[in-house]
Amino acid sequence: MCNCLKRTDATEPTATLRSSRNSRLSKCSSSMSQSQDSRTSPISPSISSAEHSISRSRSSTSSAVCTSGSINKGSSRASISSKTSLSSIRESLPDNPNIYDFSEICAATNNLLAKRFSSSSAVWRCSLHGKDAIVIQRRLRRSMEASMLRERLSLICRSHHSSLIKLLGASISGDHIYLVYEYVNGVSLADCLRNPKNPNFTVLSNWMSRMKVAIDIAQGLDYIHNSFGFNQNFVHNHIRSTGLIVTDQPSFHARICHFGTAELCGEIPEYTEMSKASASLFSRLQIADNRSMRFEGTRGYMSPEFQATGIGTQKSDVFAFGVVLLELLSGEEPFRYRLDEEKKDYRRVSLIEMAREAMEEEKDVTGKGEEEGEGGRTGWLRRWVDRRLKDSFPVEVVEKMTRVALDCVDVDPGRRPNMRDVAGKISKLYLKSERWSNSLVGLPTGITVSLAPR
Numbered sequence: 001m002c003n004c005l006k007r008t009d010a011t012e013p014t015a016t017l018r019s020s021r022n023s024r025l026s027k028c029s030s031s032m033s034q035s036q037d038s039r040t041s042p043i044s045p046s047i048s049s050a051e052h053s054i055s056r057s058r059s060s061t062s063s064a065v066c067t068s069g070s071i072n073k074g075s076s077r078a079s080i081s082s083k084t085s086l087s088s089i090r091e092s093l094p095d096n097p098n099i100y101d102f103s104e105i106c107a108a109t110n111n112l113l114a115k116r117f118s119s120s121s122a123v124w125r126c127s128l129h130g131k132d133a134i135v136i137q138r139r140l141r142r143s144m145e146a147s148m149l150r151e152r153l154s155l156i157c158r159s160h161h162s163s164l165i166k167l168l169g170a171s172i173s174g175d176h177i178y179l180v181y182e183y184v185n186g187v188s189l190a191d192c193l194r195n196p197k198n199p200n201f202t203v204l205s206n207w208m209s210r211m212k213v214a215i216d217i218a219q220g221l222d223y224i225h226n227s228f229g230f231n232q233n234f235v236h237n238h239i240r241s242t243g244l245i246v247t248d249q250p251s252f253h254a255r256i257c258h259f260g261t262a263e264l265c266g267e268i269p270e271y272t273e274m275s276k277a278s279a280s281l282f283s284r285l286q287i288a289d290n291r292s293m294r295f296e297g298t299r300g301y302m303s304p305e306f307q308a309t310g311i312g313t314q315k316s317d318v319f320a321f322g323v324v325l326l327e328l329l330s331g332e333e334p335f336r337y338r339l340d341e342e343k344k345d346y347r348r349v350s351l352i353e354m355a356r357e358a359m360e361e362e363k364d365v366t367g368k369g370e371e372e373g374e375g376g377r378t379g380w381l382r383r384w385v386d387r388r389l390k391d392s393f394p395v396e397v398v399e400k401m402t403r404v405a406l407d408c409v410d411v412d413p414g415r416r417p418n419m420r421d422v423a424g425k426i427s428k429l430y431l432k433s434e435r436w437s438n439s440l441v442g443l444p445t446g447i448t449v450s451l452a453p454r
Helices: 012-034 040-092 102-108 146-156 189-193 207-227 261-265 281-287 304-309 314-330 351-368 377-384 395-408 419-439
Strands: 123-128 131-139 167-173 176-182 244-247 253-256 335-340 345-350
Touching: 102 123, 102 131, 102 167, 102 176, 131 261, 146 167, 146 261, 176 261, 189 244, 189 314, 207 244, 207 253, 207 314, 207 419, 304 314, 314 351, 314 395, 314 419, 335 351, 345 351, 351 377, 351 395, 377 395, 395 419
Parallel strands: none
Antiparallel strands: 123 131, 131 176, 167 176, 244 253, 335 345
16 A cells, blocks of 8 residues: 555656566466467567557657657747847838827927027927937928828838938927928038038048949939839929938948928929929929919029929929039039139029030030040049049049939920939949949059149
């Protein structure tokens, strides 16, 4: 009784099974030996087969345990990797738009009395909902209900292109809208190209850095025009060098500010046919006189039809982008003053006019058959391209980039190219520039190879 009720440890059940099995086998063998017939021989194989089946079941059980363990480990690894991939995807996706209460904007900006981030406009850097943000104050051109604001915000905040600065949310108070964008550490393209404290210095001192900026802006604007909003013909309407941020992490890249400002402020008409510029659009826009849609643009970036009507279109975005390209090439402002020797007075000259004069000079030189180098094609390029590049640039690429920019600033909007075509051309020129840059590895690039005067 005591032995039967005695508690055994984990190793005893196995020993008990083995002893019981051996006792059964001994009984069978003893009964077999007592019998007088010859039936012992067929029984012994059955015993061995039974033992084999028992051992096989044990091995299968152990293998099943091992297999299940490996499956559990594999499933845990798969779940960990899936969680990691989901988290990375979640971080890359845009957040839900926020409709901030105006009291939150006031608390973050000290009742709009905090130091402004930009001296030229009502812009504040602050923290909202734990995020470093930029708050921009704009005047509403049309009244907007909360439902309409929520609908437009949900669409614009869906943008996820790397060349666009994300819109986090907005707030409306009276006749003003407060747009909240994520803060991006960088410098505007205008400050990169023109530093009044040190005019001879620029961080964009080599050709590839300017090509990276050009392709980032072109692809971002192409995304706005052709890939965003389900063919709703979105317009940016604020393309200018002061609204483009250049970052250096990990290398030079450009990001477009103020995407969605024109749509949320009511600067763009509700109908979309105005953005489809054609040969007849220019005449129709000149007749239009919608005073409620007029607003002040940025001098030097406004297309002729925009100046006539105050209505921004995709073609006016292309025009502004062409001006930015000319700035990248020359380093000059959209307008500058030049001394008129005949009148002994200064006259204002646009960057577009200077580029066209340079191209006309190139045509004259080519027509006369002068050789490239001294006074030839490289001569006008050296006078036109930013001298801080130190004459280190691919001549053929610079010529084609100048032609692309002049096509974008054509007076007739119907003859301006689509941003998709422009982005494709710049991508090809970027690859050519890369091959040119790789061929210069180990060669000095800070020397002048032309003796033509500037």
